[in-house]
Amino acid sequence: MAEFLTTINGYIWSNSLIYLCLAAGVYFSIRSRFVQVRQIPEMVRLLLRGEKSASGVSSFQALAMSLSGRIGTGNIAGVATAIAFGGPGALFWMWAVAFLGASTSFVECTLGQIYKTRDPLTGEYRGGPAYYFHRAMSHTKAAPLFKVYAVIFAAVTVLACGLLMPSVQSNSMAAAMNQAWGVSEWVVALGTVIVLAFVIIGGVKRIAAFAAVVVPFMAVGYILISMVIVFANAGQIPEILSLVVRSALGADAAFGAIIGAAVMWGVKRGVYSNEAGQGTGPHSAAAAEVSHPAKQGLVQAFAVYIDTLFVCTATGLLILSTGAYRVFEGESADGKVLADGGVLPSDAAVGPAYAQHAVDTLWGGFGSTFVAISLAFFCLTTIIAYYYMADTNLRFLVGKAAAKPVPVIRGTVGANTTLVLQALILVSVAVGALSTATDAWTLGDIGVGLMAWLNIIGIIIIQQPAYKALRDFEKQKKEGKDPVFDPKALGIRNATFWETYEPEGEREKVTVTK
Template sequence: MLGEINDFLNNLIWGNILIYMLPALGIFFTISSRFVQFRYFFKMFHILRDTVHDKDGHISSFQALMLSVAGRVGGGNIAGVAVAITLGGPGAVFWMWIIGLIGMSTSFFECSLAQLYKEKDALETGVYRGGPAYYVTKALGQRWLGVIISVLLMFTFGFAFNATQSFIITTSFESSFNIPTWITSIAITLIFAFAVFGGIKRITRFSEVIVPIMAVGYLLIAIVVIALNYAQIPHLIALIVQEAFSPTSAISGGIGAVMLQGAKRGMFSNEAGLGSAPNVAAVAYVAHPVQQGIVQSFSVFIDTIILCSCTAFIILLSGVYVPGQSGVDGVLLTQNALIEHIGPFGGYFVTVALFLFGFSSILYNYYLAENSLNFFNSGNKSLFTIFRIFVIALIIWGSFQDLASIFSFADLSMGLLAVINMFAIALLYKPALRLIKGYDRQIKEGIKPVLRYNDYNEFKIDKAIWKEIVDNINDIRKQN
C-alpha cells in the first residue's frame, strides 16, 4: 500500500503539476526578463575570464560552474535520453531542447536569488552558503519552510541518490570488467572521503578536474561519431523536427507522449527549478548576483543542449535503435549504439563515462546534503564529521542493494522540493527582475557591474556581506 501511495503521489506531482508548472513558469521568467538567457549568453565567457582571486581563496565562478555541471550531468545523460527516445521517438529530442532553453531562465532566476540572499559559512573561511532554504527564510520569513526544504534535499541527494549512484557505478564495473562490487565501492569511498574531508574548497577542486575531462571526453566521442556519419546529419535534424510534430515512432500517446518524454528528460537532466543548483550557485565569489545566474544558466545549456544531444546523436545515427521497440535498457541502448560506431571500445568507454559522471554526481549530492545540514547546524564540527561518515557508509551500502524503491521515494521528495522552490521563485521574481535591471543599467554606463546593495533595502539582504565583497572586488580591480 505504501508503494501504491508513493506511485500515486509521484504521478500527481511529476505527471500533473511539474510537467506544466516548470515550463509555464520558465516561459514567464523568459518573457518577463526579456529573454535573459539569450541576451547574456556570451557574457558568461567574460565572467569566467574575470574570476576574482583574493587572499581568502574564495570559490570562483568557474569552480561553482563545474560543481553544478557535476550534478546536472550524470548517468541520466547516458541512460535517460535513451529511454526518452525509446518511448517518445526521435521527436522527444526536440522537446528536450525546448525545455532546456526555457529552463535556462528558471535556473538564472533561482541562482541569482541564491547569490543575493547568501550568508557566510561559520566553519570554513572564505565560503558562503545559500539556496532555497535560505531565501525562503530571509526573503519570505518562513523558516519552517526552509527546514522542510533542507530535510528534502538531505534525504533526496545526500542519502538516496548517492546510494543509487554507487549501485550504478559498481554494478557497471562488475559487468564490464568483472570487478566485484565491494572492491569498486571501497575505491569510491576512499577517493570520496579524501575529497569531502577537505571541505567545499577541495570538493570544487576535484570537480574542476573531473568535470571537464568527462564532458570533453564524451563530446569528443560524439564528434567522432558525427564525423563518421556527417552526410546523415541534415536528414537526422529534419527527422527530429518532423517527429516532434508528426510522430510515427512514439510507442503510445502520439504527440503528447513525444512532448512528455522530451520535457521529462529535460527537467530531470538539467534540474532547472528543482532547487538543487542554487545551493551551489551561492558559494561563488562574484561582484553581482546576476553574474552567477548567467553562469548557471549556461550549465543548463551544457547539460541539455550539448551533452544530452551527444547521446541522442550517438543512438539515432546507429542502426541499433528500432522505432517502436519497448523494454530496452537505457544504458544498454547507448552502449550498443557506441559499439556499433567505434567497436568494442565503445562499451568500455560508456562504463568509464558512467564512473566519472556518477562520481562527480556523488560529490555534488554530498555538497547539497552538507549545505542542508549547515542550515540546521552552523558551529558543530563533530556533527559534520559524523554526517560524512554516515554518507560514506551509505555509499558502501548502496553498492549491494536493489535501490528501485528508495529511488522512487527520492523522486517524490525531489518533486515536493521542486513545487516548493518554484512557488518561492514565483513570489520572489521581483527582486530577480530588479537585479537584472540594475545589472543592465551598469552595463549601459560602461562599468563593470557590482551589486549596489543599498538599492535593495526592502528585500532583506545581508548588506554587510555584500559591502565586504564589493569593497574587496573594487580594491582588486584598482590594483589590476
C-alpha cells in the same frame, strides 16, 4: 515498499509538475526579456574571467561545481531511458526544457547570490533556496511562514541529496562497469565509497578544486568521442532530427500514440539532468566570489545549455544515429516494442547499455569501456556535488551545532552532524550500487520532484530581486562599469552579506593606502 515508492513517485511527477516546469520557464523567460538569449556573449565572457578569494571560489569553479551536479547519469542513462519510454521526441522536449529552464536557472542562482551568507564555522560562502526563502521575506508579515518553508526545503534537500539521489549515480556506475568488465557491484560500491570519503571530508575548497579539473575534461572528452561517431553517421542526421521533431509533435505514425510520454519523459529527464528549477544550482552559485549576483546567475544559466544542449544532445544523437535504441509502449521495458534500431542485442537493458552499444558500432569492444569510464567520472562528481548541497542545508538547519557531537544514547555522545551526514551519503552510495535500477531511479525521481515543487513555487513568489539585479547589472554595463552590487540602492532588503561587501581587490587597496 517498491510499489509504495512507485505510487508516491507517480503523484510527485504528475502532469502538474511537468506543466509547472514548462510554464515557469516561459514566465521567467518573458519577465527577463529572454535573458538566456540576449546575454549569451556575456555568459561566455564571464566564464573566462572571474574573481576568487579565501571565502569564495571563482565563477568557473562554481560553474564546474554546478556542472558536476548537473552532468551525471542523467546525461547517459537518463537520455537512453527517455528515448526508450518516450520515443525520439523526448529529446526535443529535453531541448525545450533546457531553453526555458535557462531563465529559471538565472532567477534561482541570482537569488542564491543575493541572499548568500558566510559560514560561521569555515568562513566559506553558503547559500541556496533555504537561505533565500528565509531572508527574502523576513521583513514582511509572511516571515514566519517563509521561515517554515525554508526549513522544509532544507530538510527535503538533506534527504534528497544525502540519501535518495546518490543511489541513482552509483547504480548506473555499477551497471556500466559490470557490462564493461564484469566487475562485481560490491567492488564498485567499496571503491566509490573510498574515493568519495577522501574528497568530501576535504570541504568545499577541495570539492571545487576536484570539480574544476575533472568536469571540463570529462565533458569535453565525452562530447568529442560522441560527435566523432555521430559524424561517421552524418548522412542520417537530417532524418534523425526530423524524426525527433515529428515524434515530439505527434506527427510520426510510429510514435503518435506516445506523444504524452514524450513530453513526460523529456521534461522529467531534462529536469533531472540540467536541474533547472530544482534548486540545486543556487548552492554552488552562492559559493562564487563575484562583485554582482547577476554575474553568477548568467554563468549558471549557461550551465543548463552545456548540460543539455551539448552533453545530452551528444548522447541522444549518438544513440539514434547508430540505431542503438529500442522504444517501448506503456513506459515499461515489458511493453510492446514500437521501434527497434536493430543494433541492440535482445537482452540489452534500458540505460547505459544503449550508449555502450552505440559506441561499439564504430569501435567494437571500446564502447563499454568508454561509457563506463565516462559514467565513473560523471557520477562521482555528481555525488560529491550532492554532498555539498546536503551539507549546506544541514548547516542552515543546525548552524554552529553542526560541529557539536550529538547524543546517541543516554550517557553517550556520537559524532557531529556533519560526520553523520558523510556516513549516510556513503551508505546511500553503497546501497544504490547494489540495488535494482528501477528502485534506484524511483528514489532519485522522488528527491528531484520534491525539490522542484518547493523551489519553483517559492521563486515564483520571491522572484523580483533577481530582475532588479539584472536591470542594475545591464545598466552598469552600458555605463562601461564593472558592475558592483548595492542592494540598498535597489531597494532589496535583507541581503546582509552585500550591505558590507567590498571586492577583495578594493580591500587590498585600502590596506596599502593606510
